[in-house]
Amino acid sequence: MQLGVIGLGRMGQIVVDRTLEAGHDVVAFDLDAEAVATAADAGAEPADSIEDLTDRLGEDKRIWLMVPAGEAVDATLEELEPHLDGDDVVVDGGNSYFEDSVRRAESCPAAYLDCGTSGGPAGAELGFSLMVGGPEWAYAELEPVFDAVATGPDGHERMGPAGSGHYVKMIHNGVEYALMQAYGEGFELLHEGRYDLDLESVASVWNNGAVIRSWLLELCEEAFREEGSDLGTVADRVEGGSTGTWTVQEALEQEVPLPLIYTALAERFGSRADDGRFSRRLASRLRYGFGRHEVPRRE
Numbered sequence: 001m002q003l004g005v006i007g008l009g010r011m012g013q014i015v016v017d018r019t020l021e022a023g024h025d026v027v028a029f030d031l032d033a034e035a036v037a038t039a040a041d042a043g044a045e046p047a048d049s050i051e052d053l054t055d056r057l058g059e060d061k062r063i064w065l066m067v068p069a070g071e072a073v074d075a076t077l078e079e080l081e082p083h084l085d086g087d088d089v090v091v092d093g094g095n096s097y098f099e100d101s102v103r104r105a106e107s108c109p110a111a112y113l114d115c116g117t118s119g120g121p122a123g124a125e126l127g128f129s130l131m132v133g134g135p136e137w138a139y140a141e142l143e144p145v146f147d148a149v150a151t152g153p154d155g156h157e158r159m160g161p162a163g164s165g166h167y168v169k170m171i172h173n174g175v176e177y178a179l180m181q182a183y184g185e186g187f188e189l190l191h192e193g194r195y196d197l198d199l200e201s202v203a204s205v206w207n208n209g210a211v212i213r214s215w216l217l218e219l220c221e222e223a224f225r226e227e228g229s230d231l232g233t234v235a236d237r238v239e240g241g242s243t244g245t246w247t248v249q250e251a252l253e254q255e256v257p258l259p260l261i262y263t264a265l266a267e268r269f270g271s272r273a274d275d276g277r278f279s280r281r282l283a284s285r286l287r288y289g290f291g292r293h294e295v296p297r298r299e
């Protein structure tokens with residue numbers, strides 16, 4: 001099969017490498033010429049524009065988008081669409097908002113597959129877990145590529161109609177936030193608590209047979225090994241947050257309580273206050289107000 005890949009960053013390059021390794025042909029484009037050169041070094045046919053990419057693809061075009069979610073997807077589709085028809089298939093493998101994917105599936109002249117991708121750049125060796133939404137025929141058509149990019153045939157599944165792939169991935173990320181928060185809280189107590197513990201050893205022993213072993217816990221072990229038990233210079237600030245926000249918004253709309261995921265998201269937002277949390281500063285001042293407790297002051 002011949003696959004066009006647009007977006008050759010951390011994730012897109014892995015899609016290219018794994019597709020080539022499985023014996024398929026790849027035509028690759030990115031706004032960044034260096035990324036295109038890297039894909040060409042790996043064996044892909046380089047394209048210097050989206051039009052050039054579509055010219056290099058055969059009659060029935062199969063195209064994988066791996067650009068940042070949001071405007072980049074719309075901008076790419078706007079350029080692609082004049083070159084597409086109903087026999088073509090476009091896969092969006094990024095973390096797009098599921099309602100955007102439904103809208104794009106309705107307006108795209110090609111069959112549109114929204115594909116939630118989990119595993120991250122660190123999971124490249126094993127392959128990804130792919131959650132796909134969209135028409136059955138298009139999913140079946142892309143199966144050889146999904147087999148290559150995923151861990152294998154068991155690493156991808158059609159979830160349902162348009163939007164369902166990105167919907168499942170959105171909620172996957174909500175779970176990811178909550179699990180990270182849970183590990184974070186446990187290790188914080190171990191770090192602050194009454195024993196002087198080597199947290200890499202704790203994570204390691206937990207990863208060997210404990211109920212809470214997981215890939216995230218293996219990544220905790222790696223973090224303590226590389227940064228030390230006190231996490232060295234790692235700052236108290238967590239970026240990201242879009243997929244978690246969408247998960248919480250959806251939970252509110254569906255009236256499904258998600259206190260853990262919400263708390264994990266709120267902790268991230270809380271971590272971004274440059275000058276300490278206003279609410280905590282006010283609480284401290286109020287303790288003086290009612291109890292004349294001492295107020296710790298900033299320098």
Ligand SMILES: NC(=O)C1=CN([C@@H]2O[C@H](COP(=O)(O)OP(=O)(O)OC[C@H]3O[C@@H](n4cnc5c(N)ncnc54)[C@H](O)[C@@H]3O)[C@@H](O)[C@H]2O)C=CC1
Pocket residue numbers: 006007008009010011012029030031032035066067068069072073075076093094095096117118119120121
């Ligand atoms: N990094 C991760 O752990 C994961 C990322 N994702 C999703 O995959 C998508 C890509 O993520 P990354 O590879 O990490 O991002 P990245 O920032 O490493 O790569 C994005 C690439 O897209 C290119 N690009 C941007 N706009 C473009 C356009 N209009 N046309 C052509 N190329 C364009 C950039 O030059 C860059 O090379 C995002 O939606 C992300 O949320 C999904 C799962 C895991």
Ligand SMILES: O=C(CO)[C@H](O)[C@H](O)COP(=O)(O)O
Pocket residue numbers: 095117118119120173176239240241242243244
């Ligand atoms: O999808 C992912 C992992 O599954 C990406 O790494 C994503 O960026 C994680 O979300 P956030 O950036 O909000 O932490």
